[in-house]
Amino acid sequence: MSRTPRLFVVSGPSGAGKGTLVSLVREQRPDLGLTVSATTRQPRPGEVDGVSYHFLSKEEFATRVEAGEFLEWANVHGNCYGTLRSEVDRNLAAGRSVILEIDVQGALNVRKVYPDAVLVFIEPPSMEVLEQRLRGRGTEDEQSLELRLADAAGEMEMAREYDERVVNDDLQESCAELLRVLDSHEMN
Ligand SMILES: Nc1ncnc2c1ncn2[C@@H]1O[C@H](COP(=O)(O)OP(=O)(O)OP(=O)(O)O)[C@@H](O)[C@H]1O
Numbered sequence: 001m002s003r004t005p006r007l008f009v010v011s012g013p014s015g016a017g018k019g020t021l022v023s024l025v026r027e028q029r030p031d032l033g034l035t036v037s038a039t040t041r042q043p044r045p046g047e048v049d050g051v052s053y054h055f056l057s058k059e060e061f062a063t064r065v066e067a068g069e070f071l072e073w074a075n076v077h078g079n080c081y082g083t084l085r086s087e088v089d090r091n092l093a094a095g096r097s098v099i100l101e102i103d104v105q106g107a108l109n110v111r112k113v114y115p116d117a118v119l120v121f122i123e124p125p126s127m128e129v130l131e132q133r134l135r136g137r138g139t140e141d142e143q144s145l146e147l148r149l150a151d152a153a154g155e156m157e158m159a160r161e162y163d164e165r166v167v168n169d170d171l172q173e174s175c176a177e178l179l180r181v182l183d184s185h186e187m188n
């Protein structure tokens with residue numbers, strides 16, 4: 001089966017399940033290009049520099065912004081996050097589709113640079129479930145959790161700007177749906 005490599009952008013509120021879904025999708029699609037974002041956020045227990053993120057100081061991040069190294073970057077829930085151009089270009093040049101898992105501001109900025117990028121919004125089944133998932137993950141202190149939930153309302157409003165929407169209720173079904181979305185755009 002021949003596929004046209006595409007740039008996919010997956011966004012949605014914190015806790016919607018983007019990371020979980022994308023990891024599952026990668027198990028079925030090991031051909032997808034891998035990119036590692038940069039962030040000024042502190043690593044969580046178990047996160048590895050260069051694997052989970054490139055963890056940068058605020059000064060290092062600003063230097064890279066100045067040097068034009070980011071395809072997009074944004075302040076998300078109080079920290080800076082950015083996609084390195086080199087990581088995306090390397091994969092697309094090698095003929096691999098890429099999935100970026102980034103926030104809504106970043107997604108709309110990627111579309112300005114790559115108008116053919118496919119924007120996929122991952123929705124939680126409800127705001128109550130979103131809160132349960134975020135609390136259940138156990139990674140955020142109360143302040144960060146409340147900021148993420150407050151930001152979620154505005155992020156949900158942006159879903160209408162996206163090309164595709166997947167409601168992440170049952171994980172396996174959502175994974176199958178996301179795989180179908182990827183297929184449908186790569187076969188175009
Ligand atoms: N379909 C699902 N059903 C039940 N739990 C889920 C489902 N999808 C994800 N989760 C759980 O919800 C929590 C949040 O998921 P995840 O970390 O993937 O969210 P995220 O959208 O990537 O968040 P962030 O934007 O903060 O990185 C995790 O504990 C994960 O195991």
Ligand SMILES: Nc1nc2c(ncn2[C@@H]2O[C@H](COP(=O)(O)O)[C@@H](O)[C@H]2O)c(=O)[nH]1
Binds near residue numbers: 082
């Ligand atoms: N604009 C960008 N947003 C990004 C990028 N990498 C991750 N993110 C978003 O940050 C939030 C929070 O992530 P967390 O790891 O602190 O939970 C998450 O929802 C992502 O969408 C990026 O490179 N650019």
